[in-house]
Amino acid sequence: MxxxxxxxxxxxxxxxxxxxxxxxxxxxxxxxxxxxxxxxxxxxxxxxxxxxxxxxxxxxxxxxxxxxxxxxxxxxxxxxxxxxxxxxxxxxxxxxxxxxxxxxxxxxxxxxxxxxxxxxxxxxxxxxxxxxxxxxxxxxxxxxxxxFDGYVKAFTDYALENWGTKLAMGGATHEYAKIWASMVEKAWTAKGGEIVAQNPMDYNKSADFFTGVSRLISENPDVMFVGGASEPTGLVMQQARQLGYEGAFIMMDQAKIDEAANVVGGYELLEDTVGVVPLTVYETxxxxxxxxxxxxxxxxxxxxxxxxxxxxxxxxxxxxxxxxxxxxxxxxxxxxxxxxxxxxxxNPYVVEGVDEKGGFITAPTMAVVKDGKIVEEEF
CATH class of the missing domain: 3.40.50.2300 (Response regulator)
Structure with missing residues (x-):
């Protein structure tokens, strides 16, 4: 035994x-x-x-x-x-x-x-x-x-320029998400943005995020930072919409827009989401x-x-x-x-090799959901 x-x-x-x-x-x-x-x-x-x-x-x-x-x-x-x-x-x-x-x-x-x-x-x-x-x-x-440091700058710059200055932090609680959140906060405030709410949630153990999400949207943010694995991230976004949130989302790169869309039933609920370009959008x-x-x-x-x-x-x-x-x-x-x-x-992502520090050499990407479709934006 x-x-x-x-x-x-x-x-x-x-x-x-x-x-x-x-x-x-x-x-x-x-x-x-x-x-x-x-x-x-x-x-x-x-x-x-x-x-x-x-x-x-x-x-x-x-x-x-x-x-x-x-x-x-x-x-x-x-x-x-x-x-x-x-x-x-x-x-x-x-x-x-x-x-x-x-x-x-x-x-x-x-x-x-x-x-x-x-x-x-x-x-x-x-x-x-x-x-x-x-x-x-x-x-x-x-x-x-x-x-992801390149993603953080690109995503926050895009959100500040297009959606507003008030950000609510609703990412996951594991170490990776904490590091992402810390860098987002620094990038956001450095550009003059304001963090109006913080309520990280355990994406790994819960499927009911209504309480945590309600705390975030009570501060009327323009943008919400979310992200962990795609499935719970989609649930967080879905529940935010169900509670009346109409703002935008910054999605951590661990989550994928197309996979989150499968959870919520389409791209309509993910309107004004910035994240990485899903593999399905690549035309190579x-x-x-x-x-x-x-x-x-x-x-x-x-x-x-x-x-x-x-x-x-x-x-x-x-x-x-x-x-x-x-x-x-x-x-x-x-x-x-x-x-x-x-x-x-x-080699689906056309990785060009390994750099001197041990990282695969490949280009980062950025996508935004507009009018119910994923649109690749200049990085």
Whole structure:
């Protein structure tokens, strides 16, 4: 019973499609993220991109490792958005499965893993836009999406110029959202804006946000800052409209406009929302090819979580294939060139490589909901 209880949060996902009897070797790749609770959909979206890439790699015959064809096995553990559980999961993934890399999609967990990943010898594949992740000089950490500091300036500038000066802060309570909120407050007040209300909410544990939202709109804000995972963010916005809020929204980049629209039943309730450009709006061949293939597999439209992590795993495996090594330092050194030389179909966001600090090189974007449609704005 003790063992069963200890393993209660574990969700093992073995990606073995396309394996043949000749393929005896495999490399384990770790994942720790929220697979239950309010952010479960967010975690599953990240994991779906990893699964899709692993299946494609295995179905194509795997990759070369010391002259032997090798497949990828994704081992996924649920951490319920807890940094402490993420650290426990990482220790287990390294000790039991000898993973050279662990994908993790929340900043609290990423910071927790960065305390020991160099000593324990694994790469942290960090799906977060927190700028400080790659400012700490950790040689085995890779930041997958672009940093959000550019988003903060662009979003707040647009909102101040178009919607008004009074801002209510209603973001989530996890570490990533707190950092975002702090930077939004600084940017907003530096431009002469006023913070009229603050009531961060636990997006991971609640679905009823009426009390918190009512406190925000009681101060008659022009703009409301919201954001966490897309599903609860959509609920916060929906409940704000139901309570009579007619103002605008600044949406943190973790949430996606199109996914929030699915929650509220369309874009009408999201009018005057500024956020990142959803993957579905990208017209590049690489993005459209990925969307089509993803929809065939999962029966739904992918978001950036799936697309970025899909490309990141393809890049990670390309680096192992090129070096014929699973040594984390060797993989990390080869990753930039491997990403830059990926086939377009494996690189939906056209990541150009890895910068000197360990961040993927890709362009940030901005979109606004106008007249019930997503419109890309100049960044």
């Amino acid at each position: 003790k063992t069963a209880k200890k393993l209660g949060l574990a969700v093992a996902v073995a990606t073995t499609m396309g394996m043949s009897s000749a393929m005896a070797a495999e490399v384990n790749i770790g994942f720790s993220g929220p697979l239950s609770g309010g952010a479960a959909l967010y975690g599953e979206n990240v994991l779906s991109g990893l699964r899709m890439a692993a299946d494609e790699i295995n179905e194509a015959g795997g990759f070369d490792l010391n002259g032997e064809k090798t497949t990828i096995n994704i081992i996924a553990l649920d951490d319920q958005y807890s940094p402490a559980q993420a650290a426990t999961n990482a220790k287990r993934l390294k000790q039991e499965s000898n993973v050279p890399a662990i994908f993790i999609p929340h900043s609290g967990g990423i910071f927790a893993l960065m305390d020991f990943n160099v000593e324990d010898d694994f790469i942290v594949m960090a799906y977060t836009s927190v700028p400080t992740i790659t400012e700490q000089g950790n040689p085995l950490t890779i930041r997958i999406p672009p940093t 061949e690489a993005a459209q090819s990925f969307i089509e293939r993803y929809e065939e597999i999962y029966g739904k439209t992918p978001g950036s979580e799936a697309a970025f992590n899909y490309g990141a795993l393809h890049g990670l495996v390309a680096a192992m294939d090129k070096t014929e090594s699973t040594d984390p330092e060797t993989i990390r050194a080869a990753l930039g060139d491997a990403i830059a030389n990926l086939e377009d179909s494996k």
